[in-house]
Amino acid sequence: MKLVKPIVSWVIALWASWIFLGSLPYKFTRHPDTEHIFGTIGQWMGDTINTSLGELFTRFGAYIVGSFELITSVVLLLPALLWLFNKIGLRDGASMRERFHAIGGLLAFGVMCGAVFFHLFTPLGIEVLHQGQSDGGSLFHAAVSILVLGLALFIINRAGVLSLFERH
Numbered sequence: 001m002k003l004v005k006p007i008v009s010w011v012i013a014l015w016a017s018w019i020f021l022g023s024l025p026y027k028f029t030r031h032p033d034t035e036h037i038f039g040t041i042g043q044w045m046g047d048t049i050n051t052s053l054g055e056l057f058t059r060f061g062a063y064i065v066g067s068f069e070l071i072t073s074v075v076l077l078l079p080a081l082l083w084l085f086n087k088i089g090l091r092d093g094a095s096m097r098e099r100f101h102a103i104g105g106l107l108a109f110g111v112m113c114g115a116v117f118f119h120l121f122t123p124l125g126i127e128v129l130h131q132g133q134s135d136g137g138s139l140f141h142a143a144v145s146i147l148v149l150g151l152a153l154f155i156i157n158r159a160g161v162l163s164l165f166e167r168h
Helices: 004-028 032-048 051-087 094-121 138-165
Strands: none
Touching (some): 004 032, 004 094, 032 051, 051 094
């Protein structure tokens, strides 16, 4: 049972990082699919909230979201580097895995809350249609999986973060 939590944590961390890091080339190169997604959301924001906000989101949303996904992936994968340091005697990395996975789980949950919201409550929809092509709902399903698994990652590793607030 002692190995179950770290194994489950790593599976979740690797899945979320795979999705986040795999999307970065699209977000940082202004790929047409990404332009469509953030343009659709930006137009909706401009029509319902504020025109300037919508224009800013259209122009910079992919970079901002991509940056948060990159930061989240670094936090989720950092324990591997700490483990390596532990193995070569530079640091006790094993005790930090829980903390980074709990924090990374919350970050992943937060990023995907936004994604799921935009899929459900804007014209983007669950199934993204662009140039006559459908993604079959794959972006939405990936977002929901990371939303749920990010929260699970936090819950199973929360002791690592809660210990920071205990009085010594």
